Amino acid sequence: MRVFNFSAGPAVLPEAVLQRAAEEMLDWRGSGMSVMEMSHRGKEFMSIAHSAEANFRQLLGIPSNYKVLFLQGGAMAMNALVPMNLLGKNRSADYVNTGIWSSKSISEAKKYCQVNVAASSEDKDFTYVPAQSTWKLDPQAAYLHICSNETIGGVEYHWLPDSGDVPLVADMSSNILSTIINVSDYAVIYGGAQKNIGPAGLTFVIVRDDLLDRALDITPTVFHWKEQAEHESMVNTPPTYGIYMAVNDRSRMNIPFHLHDTRLNDSFLDGAQERGLLQLKGHRSVGGMRASLYNAMPIDGVIALINYLRDFEKHHA
Numbered sequence: 510m511r512v513f514n515f516s517a518g519p520a521v522l523p524e525a526v527l528q529r530a531a532e533e534m535l536d537w538r539g540s541g542m543s544v545m546e547m548s549h550r551g552k553e554f555m556s557i558a559h560s561a562e563a564n565f566r567q568l569l570g571i572p573s574n575y576k577v578l579f580l581q582g583g584a585m586a587m588n589a590l591v592p593m594n595l596l597g598k599n600r601s602a603d604y605v606n607t608g609i610w611s612s613k614s615i616s617e618a619k620k621y622c623q624v625n626v627a628a629s630s631e632d633k634d635f636t637y638v639p640a641q642s643t644w645k646l647d648p649q650a651a652y653l654h655i656c657s658n659e660t661i662g663g664v665e666y667h668w669l670p671d672s673g674d675v676p677l678v679a680d681m682s683s684n685i686l687s688t689i690i691n692v693s694d695y696a697v698i699y700g701g702a703q704k705n706i707g708p709a710g711l712t713f714v715i716v717r718d719d720l721l722d723r724a725l726d727i728t729p730t731v732f733h734w735k736e737q738a739e740h741e742s743m744v745n746t747p748p749t750y751g752i753y754m755a756v757n758d759r760s761r762m763n764i765p766f767h768l769h770d771t772r773l774n775d776s777f778l779d780g781a782q783e784r785g786l787l788q789l790k791g792h793r794s795v796g797g798m799r800a801s802l803y804n805a806m807p808i809d810g811v812i813a814l815i816n817y818l819r820d821f822e823k824h825h826a
């Protein structure tokens with residue numbers, strides 16, 4: 510009997526993902542071994558790592574001038590690694606303080622650079638995001654850091670900050686893949702995977718490739734983004750099982766899917782419309798279908814879609 514687990518992370522994983530992982534535990538697709546036992550450089554695991562990255566890129570629409578790194582250390586390690594990798598010749602960085610996670614980022618960054626707190630909502634116990642008009646940004650800052658969703662206070666940005674020419678860095682640990690974002694609006698996006706992507710142990714970094722030359726000499730090799738980007742996150746052993754589990758862990762908000770026989774696409778959409786199921790056509794860059802299940806979608810809508818999918822499958826079996 511599975512419970513409804515509302516944990517803030519590590520968090521609930523889709524049952525289908527856990528079941529598949531259980532089925533593949535002793536023998537991953539005829540390899541005769543568990544994913545945990547594979548060499549990270551062997552062809553089996555390389556195929557898992559490549560498809561994890563390809564899926565992540567597709568889900569978020571990550572442009573080709575961004576590198577995706579799958580690292581260890583957690584989002585908290587990034588509090589040190591962001592300044593180490595991005596300061597370059599600059600001495601200072603801007604931070605907006607919206608809660609406990611921003612505060613931790615600020616304290617850690619202070620070990621490496623001068624921190625300018627451009628805005629803070631501490632005056633009201635971190636219950637809001639200060640309006641951009643009140644921010645005191647430094648145009649010479651190495652970067653501007655925000656936490657896009659404060660997991661503890663429950664405060665989320667619903668608008669995109671304007672950082673001018675200064676690279677915008679976001680800790681998206683707890684809202685990554687919960688909504689559509691334009692990755693190009695950010696210079697760096699990072700977070701721990703253990704909320705919306707997979708199990709604990711995996712840390713993701715999405716970094717624009719023109720920023721890879723700014724690391725301080727003291728940056729540890731395994732956390733040096735350029736080194737890791739050049740070695741497909743395999744300078745050392747990556748969190749292999751976390752990467753494997755992330756493969757199937759799709760967004761619960763937007764569910765793209767394809768019919769086996771794409772010639773049936775139009776009749777699928779026509780039949781859906783007859784049942785009052787609209788806007789199921791996939792985005793033109795992905796093709797196929799897409800069901801978006803935002804908060805206001807009633808459960809009856811989901812059930813109607815499932816019933817239609819079952820009927821359609823039966824009819825065309």
Ligand SMILES: Cc1ncc(COP(=O)(O)O)c(C=O)c1O
Pocket residue numbers: 517518582583584585586610656658659660661680681682683700701702
């Ligand atoms: C917004 C945010 N940032 C950072 C962290 C720290 O992540 P980790 O435990 O992976 O270091 C958390 C963890 O809950 C978080 O919610």
